[in-house]
Amino acid sequence: TTTHPLDAFSQEGISEERVQGEKEVVLSRGGTNWEMVAMQQQQQQVHRHERKKQKQQQQPQRRKKMSIEDEENDDEDDGVGGGFVSERQREHPFIVTEPGEVARGKKNGLDYLFHLYELCHDFLIQVQNLAKDCGDKCPTKVTNQVFRYAKKSGATYINKPKMRHYVHCYALHCLDEETSNAIRRAFKERGENVGAWRQACYKPLVTIAARQGWDIDAIFNANPRLAIWYVPTKLRQLCHTERSAAAVNTSSIGTAANAAAAAHHLPFSIRDSS
């Protein structure tokens, strides 16, 4: 592993045997050492698809500021011989894993997903430090600039669409790890796919928002790990919709205190209490 140790991770699935041996060590203290896991995997490099898809794909129309970064493709041959260097393959898809569980085969687990959010935080801090040193304006959120910096730093497995896609899952993990873990276990047991798990993460967040005056932005900002992430549009919309529904109910029945009245067959009923 030469240039970008982190980048090497998850290029191949994890061997069950090797991981089994390392698992307790790696996962001790609740924090997986993903770099170490990456090491394991590197020794297992097997088939790399050789795809074509030219780097020369129709100049993206704009490009002015960034420094040289196109040279880095040469780093791609990390010891695995072969006539020509293959294009970097996609990350393995996520599967629903329980807390502490490392995914097998060509899959990534949810602890790793959440780890990526922490990595973005680290990259943000680096970008912030650079900005401060240069007297530039200093981002408070994970912006395009941070994603660009992460990629340039070799973290090619971090990208904006992915991180945005799962932000609310990470939010639940930060705000109510118990519930987050419970959902992971339940969905794993039921054999649900990642998409179903992801969808399921919305509801408990809306419930949390309901308890705290519906201000999802304030909830994100109050949590230091979450404050650097934009509130996802869909989560914001769900909170708004539920708040409106709750307001209608409140105006006709009132809240918990007079729940008894709810028995009287109302047109709109209470959602998501608990």
Next chain:
Amino acid sequence: TTTHPLDAFSQEGISEERVQGEKEVVLSRGGTNWEMVAMQQQQQQVHRHERKKQKQQQQPQRRKKMSIEDEENDDEDDGVGGGFVSERQREHPFIVTEPGEVARGKKNGLDYLFHLYELCHDFLIQVQNLAKDCGDKCPTKVTNQVFRYAKKSGATYINKPKMRHYVHCYALHCLDEETSNAIRRAFKERGENVGAWRQACYKPLVTIAARQGWDIDAIFNANPRLAIWYVPTKLRQLCHTERSAAAVNTSSIGTAANAAAAAHHLPFSIRDSS
């Protein structure tokens, strides 16, 4: 004055006589009632340039979201007869006025300039309230959206280039009104133009930043009236440059507290204490 009372302001210069009579009343309590001043001016409407410059000027290429707002041009004939409705004229240029002084002739004074910043604050609050009601993301700064809203509300005399141009002048007014006032008086007395006054507002701000650890963003954010404005690029750059210069000096001379240590010719010495 029918639709947009505020909009009518400063279309014409202020009559000296009328203003003289009203001045004490209008300026009492330190806050000018610009709407009242606008009233005065409306009764003085004289020459309106009739310019052509079609509204039809080459469709700006993009336009999707905003609602109907092009109809509003009909409001332009505010009682002043004439065959055809003239295009709205530019705002009168600013002149350096002392605190409390209303500009004469086809000019606007600096109290009015600062008043525009307060108006933007009000528009921001309205946009924020709308956003909250709709469950949209809520701006914390005066954004394009706010300028658009201001224009739609009839405040055609508010525009982004102007407000951004003088932000740092307003900042000084907010952070150190004494100094701001002193500069206004001095520059008025010397007969300096607005550009010269504007330039002069940078230095005292840099001095303030120096006293507070050079963090101009923190300084803006700590002041409720300023926190809604982006720190102007040039001010940020000036602070950065000065900080660097100060650091060099500190490393060779040292600051007050450890000036003695400087005698020992240290390779790297303390930075930025005090």
Next chain:
DNA sequence: AGAAGGACCAGTGGTCCGTA
């Protein structure tokens, strides 16, 4: 089918420069 992510797009921050 389920999922990862390149790449697009509307609207942003920033300010230049044609205008008066």
Next chain:
DNA sequence: AGAAGGACCAGTGGTCCGTA
């Protein structure tokens, strides 16, 4: 010449949809 502001532009937030 000095100044106001329409309008442009590079890079943003957001996410679709061609890809694998």
